[in-house]
Amino acid sequence: xxxxxxxxxxxxxxxxxxxxxxxxxxxxxxxxxxxxxxxxxxxxxxxxxxxxxxxxxxxxxxxxxxxxxxxxxxxxxxxxxxxxxxxxxxxxxxxx
Amino acid sequence: xxxxxxxxxxxxxxxxxxxxxxxxxxxxxxxxxxxxxxxxxxxxxxxxxxxxxxxxxxxxxxxxxxxxxxxxxxxxxxxxxxxxxxxxxxxxxxxxxxxxxxxxxxxxxxxxxxxxxxxxxxxxxxxxxxxxxxxxxxxxxxxxxxxxxxxxxxxxxxxxxxxxxxxxxxxxxxxxxxxxxxxxxxxxxxxxxxxxxxxxxxxxxxxxxxxxxxxxxxxxxxxxxxxxxxxxxxxxxxxxxxxxxxxxxxxxxxxxxxxxxxxxxxxxxxxxxxxxxxxxxxxxxxxxxxxxxxxxxxxxxxxxxxxxxxxxxxxxxxxxxxxxxxxxxxxxxxxxxxxxxxxxxxxxxxxxxxxxxxxxxxxxxxxxxxxxxxxxxxxxxxxxxxxxxxxxxxxxxxxxxxxxxxxxxxxxxxxxxxxxxxxxxxxxxxxxxxxxxxxxxxxxxxxxxxxxxxxxxxxxxxxxxxxxxxxxxxxxxxxxxxxxxxxxxxxxxxxxxxxxxxxxxxxxxxxxxxxxxxxxxxxxxxxxxxxxxxxxxxxxxxxxxxxxxxxxxxxxxxxxxxxxxxxxxxxxxxxxxxxxxxxxxxxxxxxxxxxxxxxxxxxxxxxxxxxxxxxxxxxxxxxxxxxxxxxxxxxxxxxxxxxxxxxxxxxxxxxxxxxxxxxxxx
Numbered sequence: 001x002x003x004x005x006x007x008x009x010x011x012x013x014x015x016x017x018x019x020x021x022x023x024x025x026x027x028x029x030x031x032x033x034x035x036x037x038x039x040x041x042x043x044x045x046x047x048x049x050x051x052x053x054x055x056x057x058x059x060x061x062x063x064x065x066x067x068x069x070x071x072x073x074x075x076x077x078x079x080x081x082x083x084x085x086x087x088x089x090x091x092x093x094x095x096x
Numbered sequence: 097x098x099x100x101x102x103x104x105x106x107x108x109x110x111x112x113x114x115x116x117x118x119x120x121x122x123x124x125x126x127x128x129x130x131x132x133x134x135x136x137x138x139x140x141x142x143x144x145x146x147x148x149x150x151x152x153x154x155x156x157x158x159x160x161x162x163x164x165x166x167x168x169x170x171x172x173x174x175x176x177x178x179x180x181x182x183x184x185x186x187x188x189x190x191x192x193x194x195x196x197x198x199x200x201x202x203x204x205x206x207x208x209x210x211x212x213x214x215x216x217x218x219x220x221x222x223x224x225x226x227x228x229x230x231x232x233x234x235x236x237x238x239x240x241x242x243x244x245x246x247x248x249x250x251x252x253x254x255x256x257x258x259x260x261x262x263x264x265x266x267x268x269x270x271x272x273x274x275x276x277x278x279x280x281x282x283x284x285x286x287x288x289x290x291x292x293x294x295x296x297x298x299x300x301x302x303x304x305x306x307x308x309x310x311x312x313x314x315x316x317x318x319x320x321x322x323x324x325x326x327x328x329x330x331x332x333x334x335x336x337x338x339x340x341x342x343x344x345x346x347x348x349x350x351x352x353x354x355x356x357x358x359x360x361x362x363x364x365x366x367x368x369x370x371x372x373x374x375x376x377x378x379x380x381x382x383x384x385x386x387x388x389x390x391x392x393x394x395x396x397x398x399x400x401x402x403x404x405x406x407x408x409x410x411x412x413x414x415x416x417x418x419x420x421x422x423x424x425x426x427x428x429x430x431x432x433x434x435x436x437x438x439x440x441x442x443x444x445x446x447x448x449x450x451x452x453x454x455x456x457x458x459x460x461x462x463x464x465x466x467x468x469x470x471x472x473x474x475x476x477x478x479x480x481x482x483x484x485x486x487x488x489x490x491x492x493x494x495x496x497x498x499x500x501x502x503x504x505x506x507x508x509x510x511x512x513x514x515x516x517x518x519x520x521x522x523x524x525x526x527x528x529x530x531x532x533x534x535x536x537x538x539x540x541x542x543x544x545x546x547x548x549x550x551x552x553x554x555x556x557x558x559x560x561x562x563x564x565x566x567x568x569x570x571x572x573x574x575x576x577x578x579x580x581x582x583x584x585x586x587x588x589x590x591x592x593x594x595x596x597x598x599x600x601x602x603x604x605x606x607x608x609x610x611x612x613x614x615x616x617x618x619x620x621x622x623x624x625x626x627x628x629x630x631x632x633x634x635x636x637x638x639x640x641x642x643x644x645x646x647x648x649x650x651x652x653x654x655x656x657x658x659x660x661x662x663x664x665x666x667x668x669x670x671x672x673x674x675x676x677x678x679x680x681x682x683x684x685x686x687x688x689x690x691x692x693x694x695x696x697x698x699x700x701x702x703x704x705x706x707x708x709x710x711x712x713x714x715x716x717x718x719x720x721x722x723x724x725x726x727x728x729x730x731x732x733x734x735x736x737x738x739x740x741x742x743x744x745x746x747x748x749x750x751x752x753x754x755x756x757x758x759x760x761x762x
Binding site for chain 2: 005006008009012013016017019020023024026027028029032035036039042043046061062065066068069071072073074075076078079080082083086087089090
């Protein structure tokens, strides 16, 4: 059966992901695209969480965990790139 | 369930790495709000992943409700984080735009300063050096370099400021004929060439193809005007922020405009230089013309005096005793007069008023004959080399004068080599184009024969070169040179339609180049020597008109001795009176060409109108174009140039009397 909280989460995630994707097109800082990809992976995980309650539990459950793992890896790489850029830019600013 | 736990562990590890990275972010660029929002988002995600792991490990389900809250919070936090990043990015862009505007303003100020410099600076080297310094004074550029190349792409002028050591190596490489690719591209491009870091020459100075060795140049632009490339202007920057890439385009355009301004300035300076040279040539030509006119006038007066001295010497010598003071004195007078006559001829040659007898000459043959004379004339320590091109063309000139001109140059060359050396006389065909005429006023475009006389002597400094063709200018000791040799060469060559130039440096020898117009005519055959005949005479009546009394008296005296009936008049009015008062009209009018009030030809016109069969013979101290102008339309044979000997006068009179009546007077 569906859990009410999972549906609420999905109901919030989908409409919030749309502006995230749209806004991401205008942000050109290094690593940001990976962070957005991580957010999409998290949305996929939320979707699979709901789907596993309806059918093919093992498949969607596996996908859910894989999506969480992918989101974690993407977030790690994205944040590292963003942090590296901020440090580089900061050093140049200090030199100026 | 093991793989679930493994995946959850990966997610957890990723989040931990991300959190650490965010904590290490520098707030100044990323912004504090961004960092906190990212941490909040990651915290929410960490909670989700952590709760999942705990659940899968079967430790507890108590975290489930908090996981739901975390999932509900994650997406808004993610959106806010992204929005905060966007805001931060826009703030950075604005700062960057302000910096760009400031930077471009600095470049514009530099351009403005350089344009002010262009207005007042007249030296190319100084213009480029100061321009580079101005560019580097602005914080926009770390180095600036300008290099001008000649047509052979060799460096003529190089100026730099800022990072110079590497650029000097580039300049040396260019001087050796190796152009860096960026300069090749800039010379062939209309717009400024931007050099990305990846395009730069390899940093390893030992690499065979590394001309620049990391010279750091980022923008290279062509300095040119009206399609002509003078060189390149290159600048280097400090390392750039990726967001500042847009600046380079505007900066490249400004730099291109600056290079165009510099190109225009260099073009203007080149024109100024050409103008100054043309003015100097014009002044020199005017000076030579004025001095030539003076020399010509002087020669005319001297000729009258010499006519009298020579004439009376010739008349008196046969009457003088065979030995004794009278004969010796007269012979000395005659010798001195002949020397003076030679001097007058040189003056006339310089003033381009001498009478030339041009003939078509084979220069090669002339040089071969000259070589025989020269090798006998010059000292033993002077090595003579004469070379004429095989296909050498012919020229039209007075042979005697050309011989004299070359001998003068040879003597000067020998005198310039007191310790011996090499004297080279070379002749070749040259085709001068219009640009030669533009560069040298006296030169005319067309086929020429170039006769070059070179020596390895002491050479001349600038001041001596400037005055070497001036009459009476000499560097020789008193009594060893008249200062008329080169004047004669200059006058003769100019009168023959050619041009003469001197190239000399102190200690490096001298080369005189005579450019004589080449003609496509057959060589004039040599004339047979005329047999000397006794002075001719006659019984006809001759009217002699000459304003110079001594010359008139001489002419009257000589002609009377030849048996003629002679009437002498000092001017046109007296001549007309004598003509009308005579019972029988004269057979010949012998008149000076240039006289006060009425000229000889005008008088001839008046008298021949009354007596059409009157024959006319002119005499004149002027010869060449000056005399020709006054007797235009009359037969050349009707002119007797002064000074003349009694024999020459008697022969000319006889020839005129025996010849036909000049049609111009009929």
